[in-house]
Amino acid sequence: MPTPDRTVAGTMVQSLRAHHVDRIFCVAGESYLPLLDALYDCEVDVLGCRHEGSAGFAALADAKLTGRAGVCLVSRAPGAANAAIAVHAAAEDATPLVVLVGDVPTRDLGRESFQSGRPLSDVAKEVLTLYDPAATGETVRRAFRVAESATPGPVVVHVPEDVFDRGGADPPAGRVTLGHTVPDERDFEAVHDLLASAQRPLLLAGSTLDTVNGRTLLRQIAQRHGLPVVTSNKNQHLLDNHHPCYAGHLHNSTQPKQLAEFDRADLVLAVGTRLGQTTTRRLRFPRGPEPDQALVHVYPDPARIGRYHRVTAGFAMDPVDFLGRLARAGPPHQLPNSRGRWRDGLHAIEEDNARWIPPDSETVTVGEIASALDELTAGAVTVIVDSGTFTSWIYRFLRFADNGRLVGIDSSAMGFAPGAALAVAARSRAVPTVVIVGDGGFAMNGGELATVCERRLPVVFVVSDNASLGTIRLHQQQRYPDRGIATDLTNPDFPQLAAAYGALGLSATTATEVRTGLAKALAHPGPSLLAVRTSRRILTPYRHL
CATH class of the missing domain: 3.40.50.970 (Thiamin diphosphate (ThDP)-binding fold, Pyr/PP domains)
Structure with missing residues (x-):
């Protein structure tokens, strides 16, 4: 039940802590001073930046490191407009971000008041406005749930500046914990059979594998199945680049020679990647809408499965859980001899590509x-x-x-x-x-x-x-x-x-x-x-x- 003396600002801070938020990035603004004051005695590290765009970028980078939504605080329209670049980046990057905007007072909403406007509504995954103190904890929980679920992205929460000090807020709200989706065993066995029979399989690893457990399982699966691993855009670090199973990194400058080799794969396991435009080089690899090989796509959001590619099998589930199940299923009874040559050949191309030869001239690059x-x-x-x-x-x-x-x-x-x-x-x-x-x-x-x-x-x-x-x-x-x-x-x-x-x-x-x-x-x-x-x-x- 709402408590009369429980303020919105205090409940928001407690709800943030309940969502394991330990660092916030901001540019201080007068429209959310009560929230800043509530953070004064809190364990959260508040890092004041010089520009709202940088504060948003910092929160986005923090989300990449923690796997949780990054949090950014900005003031009304000018501050929010400055933060728009980070909100757009989070949407394109499928990175969870929560932006709290101190808005104009309630009485000035919709009246063309000083520094009014909602510049982030077109780029955010969802935009919420908190009017009722009794919905404070609920609103924070919803923001994090939407930001972190399915295909992650940015959520913006507007709070009129006069709402922060109001009492009657509901209890602080914690994170929603969801169970894993479990694939049908027959479907999973079919994938294992595909992998067992493939001569030239390739594992395309995406950002949702970027956890300690995910990277460990990725290495184990690659070794046990003799799988070459190529990483999605900006995820070059998912497997030690000197590992014999490392086959390269898909990005804007991946060269035609290397892509032509990837085309020779007879099975692609796309695990933890959206198969977005940059990673696939505008649907060049895997080719869309009809791939040149069998394609198994594993990603938490069912809306991404089959979006641009016909899939042989699709699993809307936790990609780390998928790799764990694949690890427990064991390796194929006998790896084809061709698989080792395939893996070693792709790694050799990558190693040769990475060999630095200083230029003849004195020019520095x-x-x-x-x-x-x-x-x-x-x-x-x-x-x-x-x-x-x-x-x-x-x-x-x-x-x-x-x-x-x-x-x-x-x-x-x-x-x-x-x-x-x-x-x-x-x-x-x-x-x-x-x-x-x-x-x-x-x-x-x-x-x-x-x-x-x-x-x-x-x-x-x-x-x-x-x-x-x-x-x-x-x-x-x-x-x-x-x-x-x-x-x-x-x-x-x-x-x-x-x-x-x-x-x-x-x-x-x-x-x-x-x-x-x-x-x-x-x-x-x-x-x-x-x-x-x-x-x-x-x-x-x-x-x-």
Whole structure:
């Protein structure tokens, strides 16, 4: 029953704690001051950011690390509009996110009042408004349930600023725990038979396997069944990249030669991936709507099964549970000899692709950064990538170890990485946190370096400084040769800027300086920034201007 003196703000905080929320990202605003005050004496770590877009990106990255919805607090329309980029990214990335918006007072709703409006309604999975204090706990529970269920995504909760202080709230609400969907044994046996008879099977691993148990089971299944594993976009770290079963990573720059080899598979087990546009290279692999091979698709949301591909078998269930059942079913009675050759051949292609050969010229590319990072960390590193064609160097030449991790988003929104760095470094320091970002992306949200310095988080920012929006410049040159416009950048002195914030500022213009600078930055106990003067011509390992 509602209690007269139980306020909405207090009940919301208790409900957040009941959902295991231990960190919140925000830009403080006057429209939710009672909620901030309720958090003052709470165990939740409130991390104040410099921009709502960064706060949203940080919450999104935090969700990737915890497997739970990240939480972001923003003020009414201007703050919410700034956070829209993160809400859009969470929707495209299928990442659970809860955005709490302090709205205009109840009496001003719908009256064109100062800073009114609902800019997030078109991109969120659901938009809720809390008017009645007696529905506080229920609303929080619903927000998390919708954000985390089926295909995860962003949920926005509007609370008029005068509602926060009202009494009569219902009891705090905790997380809803659901049981696992169990497949029919005959269906599961059919999948096991498909796997036993396949000559060239391939396991396509997606983000919902990104748990300790999921990654362990993935490795066990791959080894026991002689399965090559290719990972979905931005999930390169799901299997140790040196493991003989690792076959590569599907992303925007996956090369035709490698895709042609994947096409030769006679069975694809797509486990934990939505089979979205980027991972499938716009339905290039697996081919849609009619795959070239048998396709088994496992994903929690039944609406995703068969959405773009005809499936041989589909399971709307927990993908980790699926792998656990496959592990208990045991390996086929006898693995075909061809399977070992198939697995080894795919791994050899990936290994050859990852072999760094320094260029003949003195030109420095992002490949030097990836190669040096691989050498210095042996893949035991968390790398946050921003948007840009430069990411193809990281995917190709940095091999992630068991305890390594790649953090990025499907939407490839510029400015993601600085905010994400806050979440990653605050959550774990077991391995170094390194941000790879272009000069354009850093300029968008580089102010979060101040927040990193405030917390003394040991983040290494590596800025690729080629004074250009390289990706767009590449497209311009292809379509309108020698007519570049609005893609040249006049940049500040990034090391001096970093020093002004309180970080260690370093620069590099040669391959040797890249390695020595990275080593120094990784050894530094606090925040650091290495600005690398990179080529404007050699933008990717595959395409040059």
